Amino acid sequence: MSSVQIAANVVKNLEREDYMLLKVFASGLKHHETLTRHQLVDYSRLHGDVVDYRLKGLQEMNLINKNTRGFTILNAGLDAFALKILAEKNIISGIGKPIGVGKESDVYEAVTDRQEERAVKFFRIGRISFREATKKRSFALKEQNNIHHWLLVNISAAKKEVDMLQRLKDTGISIPLALYRAMHCIAMNRINGVRLVNVKELEHPTIVLQNILLSIGIAYKNHIIHSDLSEYNILVGENPRDTWIIDWPQAVSTDHPNAQHLLKRDVSNIVRFFNRRFAAGKIVGDALKEVLNST
Ligand SMILES: Nc1ncnc2c1ncn2[C@@H]1O[C@H](COP(=O)(O)OP(=O)(O)OP(=O)(O)O)[C@@H](O)[C@H]1O
Ligand SMILES: [Mg+2]
Structure with a gap:
């Protein structure tokens, strides 16, 4: 079971005092890796x-951990806290199946009331x-440092x-609409499209490419x-004009020292994909000029 599913199951059973403590952990994350009983x-x-x-x-619910120095919050604990915030703010009322499990995130379907x-x-x-670190069974302390570090990275x-x-x-431009952020979670509108990588045929590949x-x-x-643009981060809908970049x-x-390189890489990833899969016959240099000239 993923930590989201653990969290979704326990959210129903958590009580006010549990959230008060999870909130203390969540608010203290920036300054404290571990909280003592006294601090809590x-x-x-x-x-x-x-x-x-x-x-x-x-x-017992695997939301927090105890070590020699005190208590720390775990991934599922932060998930539970974030889900509670989203529910309290009326952003969502329930969480459903996974939509996409990527390298760097889990995306779940959800519904409002x-x-x-x-x-x-x-x-x-x-x-x-983190998995590698746990596999090696390095020092418990190191593992916890790891969790704490990554929780902060994910929030940021x-x-x-x-x-x-x-x-x-x-x-x-068509992108998801961010509705609310709770810690390391973002609630968005749900896009009704499929990942470009899974599209085998397009009726109007040139229009879709131009649109991107x-x-x-x-x-x-x-x-x-x-x-990080590629066929994995584009969703397409029924209409060739419906393309979303996620x-x-x-x-x-654009003032990043590597900006031009990154822009070229994005454009090139997309153009090459269209040439490969849909024989779009587009030249990367031309596409790049069009992107720059649209400014
Ligand atoms: N707003 C949305 N509406 C519908 N589906 C979405 C939405 N956001 C993300 N997804 C789905 O979840 C998948 C993962 O999302 P995203 O690309 O943002 O995260 P990721 O962890 O970087 O994934 P990956 O490592 O696969 O690139 C997407 O490929 C898409 O299928
Ligand atoms: Mg992605």
Whole structure:
């Protein structure tokens, strides 16, 4: 079971005091890797006995961990806390099946209380290196350092992606609409499209390609370069004009020292894919000029 599924199952059973403690862990992440029992009592303003009882429960649910120096929050703990925030703010009312399990995130379908569809992206950067670290059974301390480090990395990646999505929101390019960020999770509108990599045939490949190049140009005009563009980060709908560019956390500003290289790589990945799969016959240099000239 993934940590999101663990979290979704336990969210129903968690009580107010559990969230008060998870909140203390989440708010303290930036400054504390481990919290002592004393700190938890102090910051939560709960009675010591209540804290002991709740910590035991949270440990049994695998939301937190105990080590020689105190207590730490685990991935599923942060997931549960984020899900609770999303539910409390009425952003979503339930989480469903995974839509996409990528290298760096898990994306799940979700619904609102009015049955509107949403997508929730949980950042999981470091998952792979973390697995390797646990496999080697290195020192418990090292493992925890690892978890704590990656939780912060994931929160900051989610912030960065939301920031990029906000900056591109009113530019006319098709991207997911970020509805809310809770810690390392982003709730977005759910796009009704399939990944370009899974599309075997297109009726109008040239229109789709032009549309993508136009979007890259608009982002560039707004000083943003995606930097991880490929057939995996584009969703296409029924209409050839419906193409969405997703997955923006690694986007850079056009004054980045490598900006021109990154832009060229993005354009080249897309053009080569269209040439390979749909025999679009496009020259990368021409496509790049079109992107730059659309500014
Ligand atoms: N708003 C959305 N609506 C519908 N599906 C989405 C949405 N956002 C993401 N997805 C799906 O989830 C998958 C992973 O999302 P995303 O590319 O943002 O994360 P990732 O971890 O970088 O994935 P990968 O490593 O595969 O590139 C996408 O390929 C897509 O299928
Ligand atoms: Mg992706």
